[in-house]
Amino acid sequence: MRKYPLLRNPYFDILYYSNDLKIKGGFAKIRQTRAVMTSLSETGRQNFDLSRHSPVLKTFWRKKMKTYRKELWFEVPTRRAFINITPHVEACLGESGIKEGFLLANAMHITASVFINDDESGLHHDYDIWLEKLAPHEPVSGYRHNVGEDNADAHMKRQIMGREVVVAVTKGRLDFGPWEQIFYGEFDGRRKKRVLIKIIGE
C-alpha cells in the first residue's frame, strides 16, 4: 500500500510512517498531558493512544532538548541563615522529566548565596562566625555602600560562599557525592527573596 508521513510537530521530535496507525498523511498534534495524538489527515480527525504503539515513536519524543525553570521563594526571619533546599531542587528535577543534563541553582539576589556543603549545624555555626570575621557587619559606617542601608557585609559574604552551583543530572538524579547538599545562604534576610532553578538536557 501507499505510505504517507505525519509531519513533525513543535512539541515532540516525531516523524514516522502511518501503516502502524493506519493514518494517511496529515499533521500530528500531541497533548502532552495524555500521550494522545490527534491526526488531521485525509481520513479525517483521529485519536491514538501513543503508549500503545511502536517504541520507535516513544523514542522520538525524548530527543528534543528540554528546559525547565522554577523560582523558589524564601523569607528568612533573621538577618542570616542557611537553609537546605536539596529536597526542593530534587522536586524540580522530577517535575522537569530531564534525565541527562545540567541543573543551575542561583540566588536571584546579590546578598544571598547558593552553595553546596555539609548539612551539619555545627559547621553552619562555624561558617557564620567565620564569615563575620572575614566581612564583619559592624561597624556599618565602615562601608561606603551603607548609605541608607546596612548590608555591604552581605555583598561580601555572598562572594565568598558563591552565587550559584551547577550540578550534573544523571539518570534523572542530582549526581552528588556522599555528603553534598544544596543550601540557600541568606546574609540580609527578613524579606522575600528568590532562588532560580534552571535545568537543560533531555
Place this chain on the structure above:
Amino acid sequence: MRKYPLLRNPYFDILYYSNDLKIKGGFAKIRQTRAVMTSLSETGRQNFDLSRHSPVLKTFWRKKMKTYRKELWFEVPTRRAFINITPHVEACLGESGIKEGFLLANAMHITASVFINDDESGLHHDYDIWLEKLAPHEPVSGYRHNVGEDNADAHMKRQIMGREVVVAVTKGRLDFGPWEQIFYGEFDGRRKKRVLIKIIGE
C-alpha cells in the same frame, strides 16, 4: 500525486513533504541570513521564501541545539577595576538567537574575575578595600610567586570573586533577579585581557 522528501540538511533540523512547495525530491540548502531555501531537485534549482510556508517548517529549525562563542576584550589602564559588562553580554545573547539555555561568562586570564553583583560605586570601593585586606598587594616579596612579577595577590583576589558565572537564558533574556549585573573584575590590568562568552541552548 507522488510525494518526495527533501533530505534534511546540517544547518537546520528540516524534513518535510513537498506538496506544499511543489518540489520533487532532492537536497535542501538554507541561507540563514534570509529564510530562503534553495532546492536542488529533479525539477532543478528552485528558491522558496520559507516564511511564506507552513508553520511546521518554521518549527523544525528551532530544534537543533545551538552554540555561540565570543571573546570580549578589555584593556584597563589601572591595576584594578570593576567593569559592568552586562550590555555586552546581552548583545551576545541577542546575536546568538538562543532563547532557552545556559550562558557561561568566564575570565580567560587567571588574575581576573567575572562575577555578578550590584552596580554601585560605593560597593565597588568597599570590595577593593576588602580584597586588599584579605590578599594585600604589598609586600610583593611576601609571595613566593612574585619572582619577576608582582601579581600573586591578583591570583588570590580572583579566587574570592570567582572565575565565571553561569546564567540561565529564558525567552531570549538573561534570567536575572532585580539587581543582578555582570562584572569583569580586573586585578592585574594595564594590558589586553579577554572574557569568553559561550551560550548553548535552542
Place this chain on the structure above:
Amino acid sequence: MRKYPLLRNPYFDILYYSNDLKIKGGFAKIRQTRAVMTSLSETGRQNFDLSRHSPVLKTFWRKKMKTYRKELWFEVPTRRAFINITPHVEACLGESGIKEGFLLANAMHITASVFINDDESGLHHDYDIWLEKLAPHEPVSGYRHNVGEDNADAHMKRQIMGREVVVAVTKGRLDFGPWEQIFYGEFDGRRKKRVLIKIIGE
C-alpha cells in the same frame, strides 16, 4: 522508483531515503562502535558502512545532544595538595566525542575543590599559606564542627577556592585562555576522593 524511509532510531538522529543505500523501508539499527548500519527491511537484513555514504547521513547523527560522565579518583597522601588534572579532563573530552558544549568538573566531596588557575609551584605555596591564614586548621577545638573530626577548616578553604568549574567546549577542545589549567584542591586528604566530569553538547 518507489522510495521508502528508514525509521529513525534512539541512538542517532537519522532518517533518510533509501535510494543511496538501495534499502527498501524498515528500521535502522546502528552500532556506535563501528559506523555500521544494520537494516531490517523488506529486502532482509543488510549491513552498510555508513562512512562510505552521503555526508548528509553523517550530519544527521551529530545532531542529537550528547552527554558524558566520568569520575576521577584521587588519594592524596598529605592533608592538603593541589593537583593539575587538565590532562585527565582533556582525555574525558576526547572520549566523549563532544565538539561544542559545556564541561562541568566538580569535587564530589565537600572538603575539596576544583578550580582554574596557574600551574606554578610558588603560587600553590602562596595559596596554602594564604588559605591557612584565612581559615586556620588550628586550634581544631575552635570549630564547633570538629566533634570527632578535625576538618572544619577544609570546609572553609573549599568555599574560597570553589566546588566546581564550568568550561566552554569549542571545536572539541577546552576553550581556555593562555594560562588556564584545572586543579583538584585537596584540603582533607589521606583517603580516596572523587572529581565528577560531566559534559553536555554535540
